[in-house]
Amino acid sequence: MPVQVTPQAIAKKLHSLPGRGCIVVTGSGMQAISDLFSEPGASRTILDAQVPYSRKALHEFVGESTDQHVSVAEAQLMAQSALKRAEYLSEGDEGDRPLFGVGCTAAVATDRVRRGEDRAHIAWVTKTRSGGASIWFDKQARSRADEDAVVSAIVLNSIAEALEIEERLELDVLETERFDEID
Numbered sequence: 001m002p003v004q005v006t007p008q009a010i011a012k013k014l015h016s017l018p019g020r021g022c023i024v025v026t027g028s029g030m031q032a033i034s035d036l037f038s039e040p041g042a043s044r045t046i047l048d049a050q051v052p053y054s055r056k057a058l059h060e061f062v063g064e065s066t067d068q069h070v071s072v073a074e075a076q077l078m079a080q081s082a083l084k085r086a087e088y089l090s091e092g093d094e095g096d097r098p099l100f101g102v103g104c105t106a107a108v109a110t111d112r113v114r115r116g117e118d119r120a121h122i123a124w125v126t127k128t129r130s131g132g133a134s135i136w137f138d139k140q141a142r143s144r145a146d147e148d149a150v151v152s153a154i155v156l157n158s159i160a161e162a163l164e165i166e167e168r169l170e171l172d173v174l175e176t177e178r179f180d181e182i183d
Contacts, residue, residue: 001158010156011177015041019163020090021100022048023155026058028106031152036128045159047089048082058180070107072107072182075121078103083125100162101125104155108137108147118142120151121130122152123182124158131161132182138174 005013014036016175023033023046033049036042052058058074059065062081068074090099106120118139123132133154137147153169160167173179 004170007031007153007156007169008039010160010167010169011036012041012155013165013167014159014163015039015045017045017099017163017165019100020045020047020086021102021159021162022046022050022086022089023102023104023159024050024052024061024078024082025104025155026052026078026106027104028108028148028151029104029122031148032104032155035152035156039065044170047086070116070119070121071099071103071134072123072134074105075103075123075134075182076125076130078105079123079125079132083127098126098158098163102158102162102177103135104151106151109146110144110149117166118147120147120154121182122151122154122158124162126162129162132158132179134178134182135173136178138176141174141176 052061062077071133082103086101087098089170102124104122108118118137153171157168
Protein backbone atom coordinates (compact mmCIF):
# COMPACT_ATOMS: atom_id res chain seq x y z
CA MET A 1 0.00 0.00 0.00
CA PRO A 2 1.44 3.42 -0.92
CA VAL A 3 2.57 5.73 1.86
CA GLN A 4 0.38 8.88 1.90
CA VAL A 5 2.29 12.18 2.02
CA THR A 6 1.91 15.92 1.45
CA PRO A 7 2.93 17.69 -1.79
CA GLN A 8 5.94 19.15 0.04
CA ALA A 9 7.05 15.74 1.33
CA ILE A 10 6.74 14.08 -2.05
CA ALA A 11 8.67 16.94 -3.69
CA LYS A 12 11.46 16.55 -1.11
CA LYS A 13 11.55 12.78 -1.69
CA LEU A 14 11.67 13.21 -5.48
CA HIS A 15 14.50 15.76 -5.16
CA SER A 16 16.48 13.28 -3.04
CA LEU A 17 16.50 10.65 -5.82
CA PRO A 18 18.76 10.43 -8.86
CA GLY A 19 15.88 10.51 -11.40
CA ARG A 20 15.40 13.56 -13.62
CA GLY A 21 12.89 14.55 -16.22
CA CYS A 22 10.65 16.98 -18.02
CA ILE A 23 7.05 17.87 -17.31
CA VAL A 24 4.58 19.38 -19.75
CA VAL A 25 1.07 20.38 -18.66
CA THR A 26 -1.76 22.12 -20.43
CA GLY A 27 -5.17 23.03 -19.08
CA SER A 28 -4.32 22.07 -15.50
CA GLY A 29 -1.60 20.61 -13.32
CA MET A 30 0.35 23.83 -12.78
CA GLN A 31 0.29 23.43 -8.99
CA ALA A 32 2.44 20.29 -9.35
CA ILE A 33 5.15 22.37 -11.01
CA SER A 34 4.87 24.97 -8.25
CA ASP A 35 5.05 22.25 -5.57
CA LEU A 36 8.22 20.83 -7.12
CA PHE A 37 9.91 24.23 -7.40
CA SER A 38 8.87 25.34 -3.90
CA GLU A 39 11.17 22.77 -2.33
CA PRO A 40 14.97 23.04 -2.45
CA GLY A 41 16.64 20.67 -4.90
CA ALA A 42 14.29 21.07 -7.87
CA SER A 43 17.27 21.45 -10.22
CA ARG A 44 18.26 17.86 -9.38
CA THR A 45 14.85 16.56 -10.50
CA ILE A 46 13.39 18.89 -13.12
CA LEU A 47 15.25 19.49 -16.38
CA ASP A 48 12.37 21.47 -17.91
CA ALA A 49 8.74 22.28 -17.17
CA GLN A 50 6.50 23.71 -19.86
CA VAL A 51 2.93 24.92 -20.15
CA PRO A 52 2.05 25.08 -23.87
CA TYR A 53 -1.44 26.44 -23.32
CA SER A 54 -2.74 27.05 -26.84
CA ARG A 55 -3.30 24.19 -29.26
CA LYS A 56 -0.66 25.66 -31.57
CA ALA A 57 1.89 25.80 -28.74
CA LEU A 58 1.10 22.20 -27.78
CA HIS A 59 1.35 21.08 -31.40
CA GLU A 60 4.73 22.79 -31.64
CA PHE A 61 5.96 21.05 -28.46
CA VAL A 62 4.94 17.54 -29.50
CA GLY A 63 5.49 17.95 -33.25
CA GLU A 64 2.10 16.56 -34.22
CA SER A 65 -1.52 16.71 -33.21
CA THR A 66 -3.87 13.98 -32.06
CA ASP A 67 -7.34 13.21 -33.35
CA GLN A 68 -8.83 14.23 -30.00
CA HIS A 69 -7.65 17.12 -27.85
CA VAL A 70 -7.59 16.35 -24.09
CA SER A 71 -7.29 12.59 -24.55
CA VAL A 72 -5.18 9.69 -23.32
CA ALA A 73 -3.40 9.65 -26.70
CA GLU A 74 -2.52 13.34 -26.35
CA ALA A 75 -1.19 12.84 -22.79
CA GLN A 76 0.93 9.90 -23.98
CA LEU A 77 2.30 11.93 -26.89
CA MET A 78 3.14 14.76 -24.50
CA ALA A 79 4.92 12.36 -22.11
CA GLN A 80 6.94 10.82 -24.97
CA SER A 81 7.95 14.30 -26.16
CA ALA A 82 8.89 15.26 -22.59
CA LEU A 83 11.09 12.14 -22.30
CA LYS A 84 12.80 12.96 -25.60
CA ARG A 85 13.45 16.46 -24.28
CA ALA A 86 14.85 15.01 -21.03
CA GLU A 87 17.18 12.77 -23.05
CA TYR A 88 18.34 15.77 -25.08
CA LEU A 89 18.83 18.03 -22.05
CA SER A 90 20.75 15.37 -20.11
CA GLU A 91 23.22 14.55 -22.91
CA GLY A 92 26.74 14.70 -21.53
CA ASP A 93 25.64 14.58 -17.88
CA GLU A 94 27.71 12.44 -15.57
CA GLY A 95 26.18 9.22 -14.32
CA ASP A 96 23.31 7.13 -15.55
CA ARG A 97 20.31 8.71 -13.87
CA PRO A 98 16.82 7.44 -14.70
CA LEU A 99 14.93 9.83 -16.97
CA PHE A 100 11.19 10.45 -17.13
CA GLY A 101 8.67 12.43 -19.12
CA VAL A 102 5.24 13.45 -17.83
CA GLY A 103 2.40 14.88 -19.91
CA CYS A 104 -0.88 16.28 -18.62
CA THR A 105 -3.75 17.51 -20.76
CA ALA A 106 -6.92 18.77 -19.14
CA ALA A 107 -10.19 20.59 -19.61
CA VAL A 108 -11.28 21.84 -16.20
CA ALA A 109 -13.85 24.24 -14.77
CA THR A 110 -14.12 27.43 -16.80
CA ASP A 111 -16.14 30.64 -16.87
CA ARG A 112 -17.72 29.82 -20.23
CA VAL A 113 -20.05 27.11 -21.48
CA ARG A 114 -17.98 24.23 -22.79
CA ARG A 115 -19.15 21.06 -24.42
CA GLY A 116 -17.84 17.91 -22.87
CA GLU A 117 -16.77 16.84 -19.47
CA ASP A 118 -14.28 18.36 -17.08
CA ARG A 119 -11.46 15.84 -17.32
CA ALA A 120 -7.73 15.28 -17.28
CA HIS A 121 -5.37 12.68 -18.67
CA ILE A 122 -1.88 12.30 -17.27
CA ALA A 123 0.77 9.99 -18.74
CA TRP A 124 4.32 9.21 -17.65
CA VAL A 125 7.07 7.34 -19.43
CA THR A 126 10.62 6.16 -18.79
CA LYS A 127 12.93 4.23 -21.11
CA THR A 128 11.38 0.93 -19.95
CA ARG A 129 7.95 1.63 -18.45
CA SER A 130 4.89 3.80 -18.86
CA GLY A 131 1.56 4.49 -17.23
CA GLY A 132 -0.75 7.23 -16.10
CA ALA A 133 -4.25 8.07 -15.04
CA SER A 134 -7.44 9.77 -16.18
CA ILE A 135 -10.11 11.53 -14.16
CA TRP A 136 -13.57 12.80 -15.10
CA PHE A 137 -14.86 15.42 -12.68
CA ASP A 138 -18.35 16.18 -11.48
CA LYS A 139 -18.80 19.66 -13.00
CA GLN A 140 -21.19 20.72 -10.25
CA ALA A 141 -18.97 19.69 -7.34
CA ARG A 142 -15.65 21.51 -7.73
CA SER A 143 -14.09 24.86 -8.53
CA ARG A 144 -11.25 25.20 -11.04
CA ALA A 145 -8.75 25.39 -8.16
CA ASP A 146 -10.20 22.23 -6.62
CA GLU A 147 -9.94 20.36 -9.92
CA ASP A 148 -6.37 21.62 -10.41
CA ALA A 149 -5.42 20.35 -6.95
CA VAL A 150 -6.54 16.83 -7.89
CA VAL A 151 -4.87 16.97 -11.33
CA SER A 152 -1.65 18.28 -9.77
CA ALA A 153 -1.69 15.45 -7.22
CA ILE A 154 -1.99 12.95 -10.07
CA VAL A 155 0.97 14.62 -11.84
CA LEU A 156 3.12 14.31 -8.70
CA ASN A 157 1.98 10.72 -8.18
CA SER A 158 2.91 9.98 -11.79
CA ILE A 159 6.47 11.19 -11.23
CA ALA A 160 6.62 9.06 -8.07
CA GLU A 161 5.43 6.05 -10.07
CA ALA A 162 7.95 6.72 -12.85
CA LEU A 163 10.77 6.85 -10.28
CA GLU A 164 9.39 3.79 -8.45
CA ILE A 165 8.88 5.28 -5.01
CA GLU A 166 6.09 4.33 -2.61
CA GLU A 167 4.99 7.78 -1.51
CA ARG A 168 1.75 9.08 -3.03
CA LEU A 169 -0.61 11.95 -2.52
CA GLU A 170 -4.12 10.96 -1.51
CA LEU A 171 -6.57 11.63 -4.33
CA ASP A 172 -9.88 13.15 -3.31
CA VAL A 173 -12.07 11.44 -5.92
CA LEU A 174 -15.78 11.91 -5.29
CA GLU A 175 -18.37 9.16 -5.70
CA THR A 176 -19.79 11.07 -8.68
CA GLU A 177 -16.39 11.13 -10.46
CA ARG A 178 -14.43 8.51 -12.35
CA PHE A 179 -10.73 7.73 -11.97
CA ASP A 180 -8.93 5.20 -14.19
CA GLU A 181 -5.32 4.14 -14.33
CA ILE A 182 -3.70 3.99 -17.77
CA ASP A 183 -1.49 1.04 -18.67
